[in-house]
Amino acid sequence: SQQGEEDPxxxxxxxxxxxxxxxxYKTSINNLQWYRQNSxxxxxxxxxIRSNEREKHSGRLRVTLDTSKKSSSLLIxxxxxxxxxxxxxxxxxxxxxxxQKLVFGQGTRLTINP
Amino acid sequence: xxxxTQSPKYLFRKEGQNVTLxxxxxxxxxxxxxxxxxxxQGLRLIYYSQIxxxxxxxxxxxxxSVSREKKESFPLTVTSAQKNPTAFYLCAxxxxxxxxxxxxxxxxxxxxx
Numbered sequence: 001s002q003q004g005e006e007d008p009x010x011x012x013x014x015x016x017x018x019x020x021x022x023x024x025y026k027t028s029i030n031n032l033q034w035y036r037q038n039s040x041x042x043x044x045x046x047x048x049i050r051s052n053e054r055e056k057h058s059g060r061l062r063v064t065l066d067t068s069k070k071s072s073s074l075l076i077x078x079x080x081x082x083x084x085x086x087x088x089x090x091x092x093x094x095x096x097x098x099x100q101k102l103v104f105g106q107g108t109r110l111t112i113n114p
Numbered sequence: 115x116x117x118x119t120q121s122p123k124y125l126f127r128k129e130g131q132n133v134t135l136x137x138x139x140x141x142x143x144x145x146x147x148x149x150x151x152x153x154x155q156g157l158r159l160i161y162y163s164q165i166x167x168x169x170x171x172x173x174x175x176x177x178x179s180v181s182r183e184k185k186e187s188f189p190l191t192v193t194s195a196q197k198n199p200t201a202f203y204l205c206a207x208x209x210x211x212x213x214x215x216x217x218x219x220x221x222x223x224x225x226x227x
Contacts, residue, residue, distance in 0.1 A: 030212050030213065031212070031213050033215060033216075035216075035218075040202075040221070040223075041220055041221065042118075042120075042204055042206075042218035042219050042220045042221050043157075043204065043206075043216070043218045044218070045215040045216060045217070048213065048215055050213055088156060088157070090157075092212070092213075100208075100211075100212055100213070100214065101159065101162070101172075102159075102216065103159075104149075104156035104157040104158075105156050106154070106155055106156040107154075107155075107156055
């Protein structure tokens with residue numbers, strides 16, 4: 001079952017602009033993670049935010065988490081052509097035998113136009 | 115270099131055939147996972163393993179089987195019972211425990227002849 005719903009499904013902006021992607025989920029979580037996927041490749045972890053955190057930064061990335069609204073956003077500032085990729089949120093709801101089970105959203109396809 | 119290696123990159127299956135996808139990691143991770151990705155979709159969990167000789171079904175395990183005989187290896191077999199096997203398959207690993215990130219391989223694209 002899909003836990004995370006991402007919005008928008010596709011986003012096209014000019015290089016240098018900021019890109020914002022949103023993720024909503026349904027159940028309580030331990031953490032929420034964002035991943036990036038270039039076409040035909042594996043996913044690369046970007047950032048993890050725990051349920052007791054509200055905001056996290058990593059370079060040009062800023063993630064917020066609002067557990068009361070069950071939503072998160074990923075902001076990429078000063079976008080570059082190389083940021084063109086699909087971005088997925090993944091929620092970790094519980095632990096089974098020492099490992100978390102991540103449920104992925106359907107992703108936002110981001111295109112940066114030069 | 116440390117990482118996860120999936121092979122082959124492309125695989126074709128004939129009707130009624132079982133095929134096995136390889137996943138090897140040298141990150142010394144205890145946990146390993148198999149995900150299926152359909153075009154334009156997110157990832158769905160097929161199987162996962164927290165420790166050698168133990169594995170659990172994910173959300174879409176029907177038609178698939180796995181083994182975990184070594185810490186480094188977690189092969190996935192797509193059996194003839196899986197009627198719609200065409201998809202992109204991704205293997206991942208992580209440290210056991212909460213709040214850990216996944217490391218992914220580069221994927222195997224499986225198609226039906």
